[in-house]
Amino acid sequence: MGSASSSLLFILAAFTFFSCTARAQGQLPQNVTNIPALFCFGDSILDTGNNNNLNTLTKCNFPPYGRDFIGGRPTGRFCNGKVPSDLIAETLGIKETLPAYLDPNLQTTDLPTGVCFASGGSGCDTLTASIQGVLSLSDQLRLFQQYIERLKGVVGEESAKNIISNSLFLISAGNNDIAIAYSVTDRRYQYDFPSYATQLVGWASTFLQDLYGLGARRIGVLSTLPLGCLPGARAAMPLGCVEVVNQEAQLFNSQLSSMVDSLKNSLPGANMVFINVYDLLRDLIDNPNEYAFQVASPGCCAACTPFSASACPTPSTYVFWDIAHPTERAYKIIVSQITDKYLKNFF
Structure with a gap:
């Protein structure tokens, strides 16, 4: 990669260390039957507060994060309000928000309807999580195994099995691998990007x-975001998105999509769906006025750290909340489109 690409990825990496309606929300397709629970894994796109209780600087449990969340409080969600985990749980009629599994106030009554294991800053590469002190996908899987035993104690083994087999699982990973591990570690010297x-x-x-x-x-597998169009990236290239990084993200997404299709065809009873959030978010960025946004970049909270946190007065007019994450309103539009385009594919 060139020097401009390296610079913008360093900005994205630095963010994770120091921070943490045009359309109504979509209706469920008619053929969608009841889904008992939702489970989320991966990174900050889905994290609902697991990092709060980890020894990491990759946190956002401070104002003005959460200013538009219930009660106006920061909960560890990398957003001004709800994130896709919450919005999808709400759309499915499961519950209003999806609690973090590591939340010390997690209620036993929440277990049968699902929890979140995602950890902001995580990725497919274990190095991505370890350099930030967050939960790797392997760590999240171990917590899920622990969860299963707890669930069995609440509802019994057979009911637990039925809940898990009929629930929806979402995974978001790859963003931080490209923006962090491949930028600031030896990974870039060990591999060319296609490898x-x-x-x-x-x-x-x-x-x-x-x-x-x-x-x-x-199982729904989310693509990466258009990483070269995030406000942190565009700060290095103010005239527009950094397309070399977007090309890397698209290469990864293409391979990820093919892998998901292959697993779906090879694992009996598996219903795995690749969800292209790259294009959904890119459309908001490229055509903000069509969705009644006024600002595609920078983010509403351009300096969201515990030491320098200030935000714009109207987040709903911004596509992005901070230098890497969409606003709640942008997420609502994306979740509406996911519901319309993909949910029926799980049945």
Whole structure:
């Protein structure tokens, strides 16, 4: 990669260390039957607060994060309000928000309807999580195994098995591998990017097969975001998105999509769906006025750290909340489109 690409990825990496309606929300397709629970794994796109209780600087449990969340409080969600984990749980009629599994206030009554294991800053590469002190996908899988035993104690073994096999599982990983591990560690010297993308997809495949082995059948795999269009990236290239980084993200997404299709066809009863959030978010960025946004970049909270946290007065007019994460309103539009385009594919 060139120097401009390296600079913008360093900015994205630095963010994770120091921070943490145009359309109504979509209606469920008619053929969608009841989904008993939602489980989320991966990174900050889905994290609902697991990092709060980890020894890491990759946190956002401070104002103004959460200013538009219930009660106006920071909960560890990398957003001004709800994240896709919450919005999808709400859309499915499961519950209003999806609690973090490591939340010390997690209620036993929440277990049968699902929890979140995702950890901001994580990725497919274990190095990505370890350099930040967050939960790797392997760590998240171990917590899920622990969760299964707890669930059995609440509802019994047979009911627990039925809940898991009929629930929806979502995974978001790859963003931090590209933006952090490949930028600031020796990974860039160990692999050219196509080889690294292939390795990432191999690790993702292993995780999905392990999740399948624990009973998961309906699994949605999110693509990366258009990383070269995030406000942190555009700060290095103010005239527009950094397309060389977007090309890397698209290469990874293409391989990830092919892998998901292959697993779906090879694992009996598996219903795995690749969800292209790259294009959904890129459309908001390229055509903000069509969705009644006024600002595609920078983010509303351009300096969201515990030491320098200030935000714009109207986050709903911004596509992005901070230098790497969309606003709640942008997420609502994306989740509406996911519901319309993909949910029926799980049945």
